[in-house]
Amino acid sequence: MDGNLFADLPASPEATERMETLLTHPGLRIERIVSTGQASPPGFWYEQADAEWVLLASGEALLRFEDESEARRLRAGDWLHIAPRRRHRVEWTAENAPTVWLAVHWTPGTKD
Amino acid sequence: MDGNLFADLPASPEATERMETLLTHPGLRIERIVSTGQASPPGFWYEQADAEWVLLASGEALLRFEDESEARRLRAGDWLHIAPRRRHRVEWTAENAPTVWLAVHWTPGTKD
Numbered sequence: 001m002d003g004n005l006f007a008d009l010p011a012s013p014e015a016t017e018r019m020e021t022l023l024t025h026p027g028l029r030i031e032r033i034v035s036t037g038q039a040s041p042p043g044f045w046y047e048q049a050d051a052e053w054v055l056l057a058s059g060e061a062l063l064r065f066e067d068e069s070e071a072r073r074l075r076a077g078d079w080l081h082i083a084p085r086r087r088h089r090v091e092w093t094a095e096n097a098p099t100v101w102l103a104v105h106w107t108p109g110t111k112d
Numbered sequence: 113m114d115g116n117l118f119a120d121l122p123a124s125p126e127a128t129e130r131m132e133t134l135l136t137h138p139g140l141r142i143e144r145i146v147s148t149g150q151a152s153p154p155g156f157w158y159e160q161a162d163a164e165w166v167l168l169a170s171g172e173a174l175l176r177f178e179d180e181s182e183a184r185r186l187r188a189g190d191w192l193h194i195a196p197r198r199r200h201r202v203e204w205t206a207e208n209a210p211t212v213w214l215a216v217h218w219t220p221g222t223k224d
Contacts, residue, residue: 002184002192005167023165023193028140028218030165053135053142055117055214057169057189072114077169080114081135102167104216106140 005032005057009098013037033101035061035093045087050105052082059099062091084108117144117169121210125149145213147173147205157199162217164194171211174203196220 001023010018013036023030029050040046045066056074063080064071066087072080082088093099113135122130125148135142141162152158157178168186175192176183178199184192194200205211 002190004187004189005191006189022191025163025218030216051137075116077116077118078114079117079134102214104142106137 005100005102009034009100010036013095027107029105031103031105033103035059035090035099035101037093037095038090039092040089045089047085047087048082048105049084049108051084051108053079053104054082055079055102057100057102059097060094061099061101062093064089064091117212117214121146121212122148125207139219141217143215143217145215147171147202147211147213149205149207150202151204152201157201159197159199160194160217161196161220163196163220165191165216166194167191167214169212169214171209172206173211173213174205176201176203 003022017036017038018032018034020032021029022032056076056078058076060076061074062071063074066089071091074080115134129148129150130144130146132144133141134144168188168190170188172188173186174183175186178201183203186192
């Protein structure tokens, strides 16, 4: 299995984010997410049972943790660990170019 | 834990590759490797018990699998899965700019 993280990017904004699984094994999933201006719905928070490590590979985004007062501005190369159940949302993604995320999800039971 | 994959890159070639662990949990390790012209020693093959998913985030490299007749040329965004024990080596990395790798290693026992 191989590919390129920047292949087949949308040329213009789309209605929804694209999510593609690049690799999956029991307890581990690596995916590419391509945002073109989407944000989490108002008042919505992700609260995932799995742990996540995420890299913003290109583009720009504002990621907000509920336990922080301000959103973090993420630019190309920025990465962070999101602990299980830590509530967070995407406040904004760039509209002028695709924002490519690489997300590694793993099940805490097998690894925390 | 957070950071930027392209932070603190060497301004000029160094004697050895830089390896930094970005995240570690039982059975999972995410690391950044920065190459500045290094290659695997002649005749050396990596043969890892762990599975690996690797992304070339910037720069350029030639990666050779023993079971393939030619090396693969990797450019920014290229990713591939390296199965446990699949013999491979780095034939070459760019000398004019740092090559940044993101490597996700996991223990097959817990996830294959």
